[in-house]
Amino acid sequence: MTRHRLTIAATLLFIAATPAFAANKDMVQLQTQVQTLQDSVARLQQANDESMGVLKDLVQQTADNINKMSVSMDALTKAMAAQQDAQNSKIDQLSGQIQSLNDSLDEVKAEMAKLNKTMQDVQSQQQSINATVSTMPAAGAPATATPAAAPAPAASDVTPAPPVPDIGPPTTAKKSKHSAAVALAAPADAPPVEQLYQAAYGDYNAAKNALAASEFADVVKNYPGDNLAGNAHFYMGEILMKQNKPALAARQYDAVLEQYPGNSKIPAAQLHKANALIAIRQPDAAIRELHSLIQRYPTSPEAQAARTKLNALAARNQQ
Numbered sequence: 273m274t275r276h277r278l279t280i281a282a283t284l285l286f287i288a289a290t291p292a293f294a295a296n297k298d299m300v301q302l303q304t305q306v307q308t309l310q311d312s313v314a315r316l317q318q319a320n321d322e323s324m325g326v327l328k329d330l331v332q333q334t335a336d337n338i339n340k341m342s343v344s345m346d347a348l349t350k351a352m353a354a355q356q357d358a359q360n361s362k363i364d365q366l367s368g369q370i371q372s373l374n375d376s377l378d379e380v381k382a383e384m385a386k387l388n389k390t391m392q393d394v395q396s397q398q399q400s401i402n403a404t405v406s407t408m409p410a411a412g413a414p415a416t417a418t419p420a421a422a423p424a425p426a427a428s429d430v431t432p433a434p435p436v437p438d439i440g441p442p443t444t445a446k447k448s449k450h451s452a453a454v455a456l457a458a459p460a461d462a463p464p465v466e467q468l469y470q471a472a473y474g475d476y477n478a479a480k481n482a483l484a485a486s487e488f489a490d491v492v493k494n495y496p497g498d499n500l501a502g503n504a505h506f507y508m509g510e511i512l513m514k515q516n517k518p519a520l521a522a523r524q525y526d527a528v529l530e531q532y533p534g535n536s537k538i539p540a541a542q543l544h545k546a547n548a549l550i551a552i553r554q555p556d557a558a559i560r561e562l563h564s565l566i567q568r569y570p571t572s573p574e575a576q577a578a579r580t581k582l583n584a585l586a587a588r589n590q591q
Contacts, residue, residue, distance in 0.1 A: 349587075356584050363577040367540065370573055374536055375503075379470060386466060462494040469500040473507070481511045502532030506541050513544065518551035539565060539574035546581065555585060 462468070472487030488504035488511075495501050509524030525545035528537055535541075542565040549558035562578040569575050 353584075353587065356580070356587065360577070360580055360584060363573070363580055367543070367573055367577055371540055375473060379473070383466075386464075462490075465491060465495040465498050465500050468494065469504065472504065476507055476511070481514060485511045499532060499535050502528050502535035503537055505532075506535075506537040506544075509541070509544060509548075513548060513551075518548035521545075522548040522552070539569045539572045542568075543574040543577055543581075546578070550585075559585065 468487060468491045472484050472491060475487060476484035485508055488508050491498075491504040492501045492508075505524045505527040509521040509528075512518070512521035512524060522545050525541040525548065528535055528541040529545070532538070542561055546558040546561040546565070549555070549561065559582065562582050565572075565578045566575045
C-alpha cells in the first residue's frame with residue numbers, strides 16, 4: 273500500500289514537471305537562434321567593414337593615379353611649351369640670319385649700282401671726248417679757213433657703250449615713279465642714299481642703336497620714297513623693340529607695310545609687328561597679322577614662324 277502511494281506520488285510529480293521542462297527547452301532553442309542571428313549579423317558587419325576598407329583603398333588609389341596623371345600632364349605641358357619656345361627661338365634666329373643675308377645682298381646691290389653709275393659716267397665722258405675730237409679741224413689748216421663739215425665718226429672710231437644691266441635698286445623691288453620723283457627732290461647737300469643707309473646699317477650691327485636710329489631717320493627724311501627708306505623704317509622698329517617700346521615699333525613696321533608695297537622687308541615687318549602687338553597685349557590683332565602673313569607669303573620663313581607663333585598662342589589660351 274505504501275509502495276503504491278509512492279508510485280502515484282511520483283507519477284503526479286512527473287506529470288507536473290513535464291510542462292516546465294518543455295518551456296525550458298523552447299527558451300534554449302530561442303536563445304540559440306538569437307545567438308546564431310547575432311553571429312550572422314556580426315559576420316555581415318565584418319564583411320561590410322572589409323568591403324568598405326577595400327573600396328576606400330580603391331578610391332584612394334584612383335585619386336592618387338589621377339593626381340599622378342595631373343602632375344604628368346602639367347610636366348608634359350611645360351615640356352611642350354619649353355620645346356615650343358626653343359623652336360620659336362631657333363626660327364627667330366633663322367629669320368635673323370636670313371635677314372642678315374638679305375641685308376648683305378642689299379649692300380652688294382648698292383655697290384653694284386654705284387659701280388654701274390660710275391661706269392655710265394666714264395662712258396659718257398668718253399663719248400664726249402670722242403665727239404670733241406671728231407669736230408676739231410685737221411692739223412695744218414689755215415686758222416681763218418672755214419672748216420669743212422667733219423664727217424661723222426665711223427662705227428669703229430667710237431667704242432660702243434656696253435649694255436647696262438638692269439639690277440634694280442638695292443632692294444628686290446623696283447622704285448616707283450613716285451619714289452623716283454621724291455628721290456630727285458632730296459636736299460642737294462644730302463649724301464647718296466646708299467651711303468647714308470650703309471653707315472646706319474653698320475652702326476646698327478655694331479650695336480650703336482642711338483646713332484643708327486638717327487642715321488636711319490636721315491635716310492627716311494632725305495629719301496622718303498626710296499626702298500632703302502623702307503628698310504630704315506624696319507630697323508628703326510627693331511631698335512625700338514630692343515628699347516622695349518613695342519607700340520612705337522609697331523608704327524615703324526606699319527610704315528614699311530603701308531608705304532613700301534614692294535619692299536623685301538614686308539614679311540619680316542609683318543611678323544615683327546605681330547610680336548609688338550603681343551607685347552602690348554593685343555593678341556587678336558596679332559593673330560590677324562599672322563594669318564595675313566601666312567596668306568600673303570605662305571612659303572616664306574616668316575610664314576613658318578607665324579604658324580609656330582599661332583600654335584604657341586593657341587596652347588597658351590588652352591592653359
